[in-house]
Amino acid sequence: MIHFFGDPQTKIFAVQTKQPLSEEATEKLVWLFGNQPSLGRASIDAFFIGPRAAMITPWSTNATEITQNMGISGIIRIEEFQASTQEDQKFDPMLSQKYNALTQDIFKVDLRPEGVKDITDIAAYNVQEGLALNDEEVSYLEQLSEKLGRPLTDSEVFGFSQVNSEHCRHKIFNGTFVIDGKEKPSSLFKLIRKTSEENPNTIVSAYKDNVAFVKGPVVTQFAPLRADLPDFYTEEPFESVLSLKAETHNFPTTVEPFNGAATGSGGEIRDRLAGGKGSLPLAGTAVYMTSYPRLAKDRSWENGMKEREWLYQTPLDILIKASNGASDFG
Template sequence: MHYLFNSDKGEIFYLKSLNDLSNLDISKLLWLFNDKKLMDEKVLNGDFLGPRKEMITPWSTNAVEITQNMGIEGVLRIEKFYTYQEDTSFDHLLNQKYTVLDENTLNIDKKPEPIQYIDDIDGYNASEGLALSSEEIEYLRQLSKKLNRKLTDSEIFGFSQVNSEHCRHKIFNGVFILDGEEQELSLFQLIRKTSNVNHNRIVSAYSDNVAFIEGPEIKQFTISRPDLPTSFYEKKIKTVISLKAETHNFPTTVEPFNGAATGTGGEIRDRMAGGKGSFPLTGSAVYMTSFTRLEKDRPWEQFSNRRKWLYHDPVELLIKASNGASDFGNKFGQPLINGSVLTFEYFTPDKKYGYDKVI
């Protein structure tokens, strides 16, 4: 079943449910959707802009959860659609144009592709951009022999993810040999050595996905009893401050708003999950991109022509990423209070250097 709710602003809510909704459920939804009205029509023809049906939006996930908390059963998905104008710009990765809204609009009729058994692991690595090393490819070959069968595409792809530098930190934990001499410490050990030598106010470091330092004594405005309606009072508490740095480089490069938003989310998640739990206070954001070429009085940006970007140009990336990081933080009461931007490119006769993948 599906229901359409519209407003005078050209916005349409498309609700998909398992079964018919009762009059009580409809009245709850009208209250929830505020200015929306339930449409009598089940089919709308025209030009509309909405999310790709294969991608459930975070907004829909939140909206469905709200309906569940209101006692409305059977709601599967709620998505926002807009009347499309010819001059409307939109992100083709996330949204698409529709000419009709009906019962099949959000139906996903794609079937999984058949499993592929890979003959040439080296070739598959190159064609799919898995960045497997020669040692990893040889390991997979030996594993295939041990299992007495070819490995599947999903197995090789899965291995490339779980054994990636992002997950394993093979370089940071690796043995370094400089000028033929093996170094005493790995990169990670060098980083950790700073806190061992200068412990200062560190409470905890490198034992969780967040670090803690001693904070000041403050007055906390709190309740007398957490389990009953009760009065508030002030009490002195000794604080511990959580510190977390989160990088979300490639996701932000591909989809700036949500990539940066989930970067903020990962940082908040790790700090709230550390120790006995905490609450977010403030955040900071740092961006490093290639040249924006916004101003003509920057001669260092004019030595080369504007390039064609695989995903997003630096200006679009900075605007959307900044909005995304702030948006997610605001939902948890964590504003971004400072940050920095660095742009860099350097060309030689043989190579081009730049932050094409945003940092």
Template structure:
């Protein structure tokens, strides 16, 4: 069953429960949504923008967990919807959908899965999908087909391409180079590591974690005297190490700017905290480079260039949503 709550302004909440919610739990939900008003209706008329029914949002996951901690039983999903004046309101088609009325079936998925696709020609499929498989990898996959007695599916070939990509394996970056018939002693990665080995200077750690550290200043730390039990806080001088790390998150941010930039920020925080015995993120920066955003019509340098059709998001959408995403996760 679906319960509807009216929040502030044009915000509405839809609660999907597998059992009837009693009055006491109804009041808890109302409080949870900022004293939202419970609407005893099976349908809300109007135009709404909300998450796709097929995609449970992270917000919903957190909200459902909160209801469980509050002792409310049976809640399976909670989503937020924005009521709009008409059907022309802008929304992100990657994550959101437009709804004409909110009904009991807003979370009901009646789609049937597509049939399994078997790849007849892996070499052709590789080029068609831009998987960047090498000739050796294509040969290997064809041998697998012969070995198991069937063609590989599209998901199998695609999955293989991802886990064996340069990003994951560093096949080229860490591979052996044979130039003019002569095998080179060093890989590209080895050559890069040589710099820090030859001139370590103030380098403390590099290429051991997903972050490097240099010698930092001596600072005063205000912390518990011991960390294995409850204790008094004291001030002491400690030696520090510093990291300054950059990471691109281009493609995820291009496809879905908010979450792409969010996970980019999250990955940076994770890498710092996992360095050595653990470290503390102090500050983050974000740089955005896009094509011309064309926010105004009087910029001659933009007018001279013919705008292209964007496959995923426009430069303006990337600049706004990515900035929001990086800031949201980084807080």
């Protein structure tokens, strides 16, 4: 059951519940939504833009938890829908969709999983799905298929492409290099680590966590004398340890800039929090590199290469949404 609150001309709050709302619960929701009235209608015949049915938003999760803390039970999901027009296409199709009307089926997901597919031509499937498997990996999977006596499934081939990728396995950086017929004694990773081994300087920890630490200055901490009880604040000097970490989140930010940049920022914060015995993030920066935006015709340097159709988001979309996402989280 879905209940609608708000103004059909501007914004609607859709509340999905397990059972009818009591009068008390309705009054609480009216207050929660900024005195937006309950419409008492099963549907609203107008155009709206809102979240995709299959994607419960973080906002919905927070809103639902708030209602639980208010003593309102039985609420499954709450989402916002902005009034729109038939011509309006200014929304992110990765996250939102346009509704011709708000009905009792707006949260209904009627999708069935596809059946398991047997992959008989792994090389062709690799090209078709863009899995970036090299010839050795394709050969390995073909031999594995023969050994098992059956074709590999699509999920098995796709899963292998992920867990055995350079991102996860670091095959190139940890691999053995043979140049001009001579095997090199060090991998790329060993060469990178060698710099800190020969010149540790002020390094405290490196290549042990997802973040490295160096010695910092002696700073004064203003904190309670004891952390387990209410106590007076005191000033205590301590030897600080600093970290400066970079996090790349290229493809997620290209596909969905706001959440891609937000989770990239969150991953960077997570890695520092988990370093050693834990640390406190103090500041964050974000750098964006995109293709030419081609917003004006008087930029001759942008004509050096042929313009291509944007597959996911335009450079302008990336710069605006990613900036909002990174700053919103970090």
